Amino acid sequence: MTDPVPTPIAELGAVVLDCPDPRALAAFYAGILGGTVEDEDGGDWVDLKLPGGRTLAFQAAPGHVPPKWPASGDSQQFHLDLTVTDLDAAEKGVLALGATPLDTEDRSRAWRVYADPAGHPFCLCAC
Structure with missing residues (x-):
């Protein structure tokens, strides 16, 4: 219930x-x-x-002090999840706009983590 x-x-x-x-x-x-x-x-x-x-x-x-990601002793404050249909194409696009990859270790996941130019974390998430 x-x-x-x-x-x-x-x-x-x-x-x-x-x-x-x-x-x-x-x-x-x-x-x-x-x-x-x-x-x-x-x-x-x-x-x-x-x-x-x-x-x-x-x-x-x-x-402004950018949040830290990942940091067990510090808060990331928040992050945005942005839904995409093609992770590889979306990644190329956000990198061209100035995003910084934050997590490149596991490429098999359905999401990838980046920082915007001010340091806020955001995820591209495959739908």
Whole structure:
């Protein structure tokens, strides 16, 4: 038996990433996910309006320290799982955009781990 689903009290508006250069990181993710980059306040906050209505936003953080992955004593803070149909083709694309591979040991898995140009981890996951 499953628990009843509670009535939601909110709806997810945007996922926001702190970074040193919001415009550059928005362009990186636009290259992966598509969408439209909207910069209305001079670059301290940039929205990436994604197909389907979601927003991935980027906020200037001058003292940004990238999360560590993997690190048993430190938190990765969060990561994004991005679904793809062809891992090898997607990998070539994200590397060309400036991603850094974080885990190249096991190529048999259905996912691979990278860091974006600001150091946030993300996974390409085969659907």
